Amino acid sequence: MEHYNMNLTLKVWRQRNSKEKGRFETYKVENISSEMSFLEMFDVLNDRLITEGKDPIAFDHDCREGICGMCSMYINGKPHGPWKANTVCQLHMRAFKDGDTIVVEPWRAKAFPVIKDLVVDRSAFDRIIQAGGFISVNTGNAVDANAIPIEKENADKSFAAAACIGCGACVAACKNSSAMLFVAAKVSHLALLPQGSPERKTRVVSMINQMDKEGFGACTFTNACEAACPKEILVTNIARLNHEYMMASFESDK
Amino acid sequence: MLDAKIPKGKLEDKWTEYKGHCKLVNPANKRKLEIIVVGTGLAGASAAASLGELGYKVKAFCFQDSPRRAHSIAAQGGINAAKNYQNDGDSIFRLFYDTIKGGDYRSREGNVYRLAEVSANIIDQCVAQGVPFAREYGGLLSNRSFGGVQVQRTFYAAGQTGQQLLIGAYQALERQVALGNVTMYTRHEMLDVVVIDGKARGIVCRNLITGELERFFGHAVVLCTGGYGNVFYLSTNAMGCNVTAIWKAHKKGAYFANPCFTQIHPTCIPVSGDYQSKLTLMSESLRNDGRIWVPKKQNDTRKANEIPEEERDYYLERRYPAYGNLVPRDVASRAAKERCDAGYGVGTSKQAVYLDYASAIQRYGKAEAHKHGIDNPSPEQIKQMGDEAVKEKYGNLFDMYEKITGENPYEVPMRIYPAVHYTMGGLWVDYELMTSVKGLYALGECNYSDHGANRLGASALMQGLADGYFVIPYTIGNYLADEIRTPVIPTTHPAFEETEKNVAERINKLMNIQGTETVESLHKRLGKIMWDKCGMSRNAEGLKEAIEEIRALKKEFWSNVKIPGSVDEFNPELDKAGRVADFIELGELTCIDALQRDESCGAHFREDHQTPEGEALRDDANFMYVSAWQWKSNDEWELHKEDLVYEEVHPTQRSYK
CATH class of the missing domain: 3.90.700.10 (Succinate dehydrogenase/fumarate reductase flavoprotein, catalytic domain)
Structure with missing residues (x-):
């Protein structure tokens, strides 16, 4: 693949903290290599801003290999940018061409308040997991790992749902800021396994209740979440979530 | 000579013996005992969850926005366990032996045998938690091979094994948070350990959102803060991986063992x-x-x-x-x-x-x-x-x-x-995973214990979870049983006051330098020295140069680093500056250690010690020990040694031919 360098205009959301109002600032960056990652381009810009005595742009990032779920930029109207099934840290500058203008915003959702610039607070996701996104098994209680065979098809589907990295792109993509795909992924991961079966009903109900409490919107099934998901979590998981919820509600004797 | 407190008796009986005789804490007393766990990767999350389940009051800390982000998440290939599901000749002894040999005979027999012994329980535990390991069409678990072994004992979940194991431990942790047994502090970075009367009693943290310094008490402190590969600047570690927590512990008396054993993947x-x-x-x-x-x-x-x-x-x-x-x-x-x-x-x-x-x-x-x-x-x-x-x-x-x-x-x-990928070195710990400071423990990658001079693939996940799920729940009780009469120490105690004051002074000192070079640039320069002179191959001359260059870089850092923003706000550059300052000191010690160890072994390759075929040539007569460094003052350490005694295996020239 041909390497090339480019000059770009960035319009980046700047916001000092959760209380102050934010605004877009424009930055020009030059000689950006097509081989750089998007975040490395931000590193270069930040290095310049620091040297110039300006405030660098705050953004969340950690593993830079697409798995920790920490990075979260809304680029040109798409969570994680233009590439499909991708995180910002794995987006490379060859996705852009010389002269492009790139608009970068934080995840926007009531349940994800801005901390600074592009950094948001996603602790709502942790609280949803606390509400039931687990199997209650204390250390030391386990039977032999091969004691319960699991049909490969279900194990694979469970794994595909468990691949969620909890980044919140689904919420950012949704016009209603719904967290249904995130919750559906966890409910599916656990409901598809025999080990998750005993708590199936209570889990789905309490996770949904917590999701509502956090201020995430309702799902109107536009599939924007699936399109934005870096791990390609399928919306069929939302169908499964709805099914689980209905079954739990109908069968509940509480 | 350091004593690792390995239980007496036959190798295969040591852990059973230990568990049968260690002190226990009754449930009513567990509720009164507080434990601090720093780091929420595989070791930290599994430890915090398991200790919470036992009834201790746990406070867990991570610098990321959620415990699920810890870098264990990025481990790809798999986790070893001596299950022998493949009927291909595996056993606890084989896993033990492969690990000792893979580590080029620089790890402890007792610890490694225990690791192999509990490996099978880990897989059981993870499956029970809902970790979706790869399966065969018959519904049973699938295995594959990893380096340095001739059996198939690696369990995996596509190329996302670390992610799935961490999510399992994270969910167990969040369950304990919901039950009120664990209090979770995210975006908090530990900046010092509080030691009172020779015992670890708490930590001082920076709240990374507000910049405030906060104090926390614990009857014991458990560090699970991962590896320090970023001392090389470029590594496979996450951007935030750092040595700071264990480096602060080191400066409070915890010995640092074998820092030069760095795995280059x-x-x-x-x-x-x-x-x-x-x-x-x-x-x-x-x-x-x-x-x-x-x-x-x-x-x-x-x-x-x-x-x-x-x-x-x-x-x-x-x-x-x-x-x-x-x-x-x-x-x-x-x-x-x-x-x-x-x-x-x-x-x-x-x-x-x-x-x-x-x-x-x-x-x-x-x-x-x-x-x-x-x-x-x-x-x-x-x-x-x-x-x-x-x-x-x-x-x-x-x-x-x-x-x-x-x-x-x-x-x-x-x-x-x-x-650069993994660091076998870390805080020196005894059989109970306690450092040389009483009540201060180190688990997972941040300790030196099981991998000697080279770690085998798929063994890091195994060690992190072994330490957190199956070792610390027993060994910490043996210490805390004697602490049931220790009341909660208020964080207004002078030791907390003084520790916080020192932390604040250092931060202010950093902020006041107002130099011209960015943290990133200084970090890159450190990395270049380390990679060129203390990387895949090393020689005495280069290491001596590196030590001088790092000392000069340290002076430059403390006189010319440029940190933007202020102390009392979200300021990632300030966080990074503190970490790089610690990396510089660690880099110096790493080169000193590499220079002192005048032999080749595993990942530590001294050019003047190789076989005619270019393999690492050990010097067992002179270096069959763990180097545990005690911090004395700026640029000065004292070397303590722990002799490695092999009762079961006979060290030979490693051969994979």
């Missing part, structure tokens, strides 16, 4: 430019099916696909026929460096070798065709079916490679080169 995506911020690993599992080669001709400029089979040098298969492409990491890395240094490297930088899937795709394609009853498959059919089979096993890794390099590894061989 053979299969990473090569460096592409100066702006590069990190390196990406291509899982060792790829060496199950991939073949590593370079051209037989020096400076060959042809494309990989234009080089005929007979002009390729599959140098690992040539040099190590018994293990082939699955030799341990240190051996594979050195062999790649040797070929590149000799002028056989590929790619524009010539600092890369090929990892080729063409023959695996052919092999799988033919097998699939046979399975589908196609007698004379066309080359296109074979390629297509082979691609599908490889995608199922390694799809996410291939996708990642393509995103980073822009090349399609199904069509052209991947280019790889060794990169």
Whole structure:
């Protein structure tokens, strides 16, 4: 693949903290290599801003290999940018061409308040997991790992749902800021396994209740979440979530 | 001489003996005892969850926005366990032996045997939590091979094993948070340990959102803060991985063991430019099916696909026929460096070798065709079916490679080169995982204990979870049983006051430098010294130079670093500055350790100590010990030694031929 360098205009959301109002600032960056990652381009810009005595742009990032779920930029109207099934840290500058203008915003959702610039607070996701996104098994209680065979098809589907990295792109993509795909992924991961079966009903109900409490919107099934998901979590998981919820509600004797 | 407090008795009975006789804390007393756990990777999350389940009051800390982000999440290939589900001759003893041998006889028999012993419980626990390991069509668990072994004992979840294990531990942790047994503090960075009357009693943290310093009490403090590979600047670690927590503990009296044992992983995506911020690993599992080669001709400029089979040098298969492409990491890395240094490297930088899937795709394609009853498959059919089979096993890794390099590894061989990956060294701990400070523990990658001078693939996940789920719940009780009369110490105690004052002073000192060079730039310079002079091969002269250069860099850092913003706000540059200041000191100690260890062993390769074939040449008569460094003052450490006594295995020259 041909390497090339480019000059770009960035319009980046700047916001000092959760209380102050934010605004877009424009930055020009030059000689950006097509081989750089998007975040490395931000590193270069930040290095310049620091040297110039300006405030660098705050953004969340950690593993830079697409798995920790920490990075979260809304680029040109798409969570994680233009590439499909991708995180910002794995987006490379060859996705852009010389002269492009790139608009970068934080995840926007009531349940994800801005901390600074592009950094948001996603602790709502942790609280949803606390509400039931687990199997209650204390250390030391386990039977032999091969004691319960699991049909490969279900194990694979469970794994595909468990691949969620909890980044919140689904919420950012949704016009209603719904967290249904995130919750559906966890409910599916656990409901598809025999080990998750005993708590199936209570889990789905309490996770949904917590999701509502956090201020995430309702799902109107536009599939924007699936399109934005870096791990390609399928919306069929939302169908499964709805099914689980209905079954739990109908069968509940509480 | 240091005493590791290994229980007496036969190797296979030690842990059972220990568990049968260690002190216990009754449930009513557990509720009164507070434990601090720093870090929420595999070791930290599993420890915090398990201790919470037992009824202790746990406070857990991480610098990320959620415990689920810890870098264990990025582990790809798998986790070892001596289950012998494959009936291929595995056993606890084999796993123990492979680990000791893989570590080039520089780890402790007692600890390693215990690790092998509890490995099987880990898999049971994880499956019970809902970790979706790969399965066969019969519904049972699948295994694959990793380097340095001849059995299939690695459990995996595609190339996302670390993620799935961490999510399991994270969910167990969040369950305890919901039950009120664990209080979770995210975006908090530990900046010092509070020691009162010789015992660890708490920590001081910076709230990374507000910048405030906060104090926390614990009857014991458990550090699970991962590795320090970022001392090399470029590594496969996450950007936030750092040495700060254990370095602060080190300065409070915890000995630092074998800092120079750094694992350079053979299969990473090569460096592409100066702006590069990190390196990406291509899982060792790829060496199950991939073949590593370079051209037989020096400076060959042809494309990989234009080089005929007979002009390729599959140098690992040539040099190590018994293990082939699955030799341990240190051996594979050195062999790649040797070929590149000799002028056989590929790619524009010539600092890369090929990892080729063409023959695996052919092999799988033919097998699939046979399975589908196609007698004379066309080359296109074979390629297509082979691609599908490889995608199922390694799809996410291939996708990642393509995103980073822009090349399609199904069509052209991947280019790889060794990169800093894991640190075998860390805080010295005894059999109970306690450091040389009472009540201060170190678990997982941040301790030195099980991997000697070289870690085998798929053993880091095993160790992190063994320490957290199955070791610390027992050993910490043995200490806390004597602490049930210790009341909660208020954080207004003078020791807390003083520790916080020192932390604040250091932060202010950093902020007031107002120099001209960014933290990132100084970090890069440290990394370059480390990689050039304390990397894959080392010599006395280079190490001496490195020590001087690092000391000079330290002066420059403390007089010329430029940190923007203020103390009382979200300020990642300030956080990074503190970490880099600690990396500089660690870098110095690492080079001192590498210089003092005048032998080669595992990943520590001193050029003047090698066999005629270029393998690491140990000096067991003079260096059969763990080097545990005690911090004395600026630039000054005292060396303590723990003799390694081998009762069961007989150290020999490692051979993988």
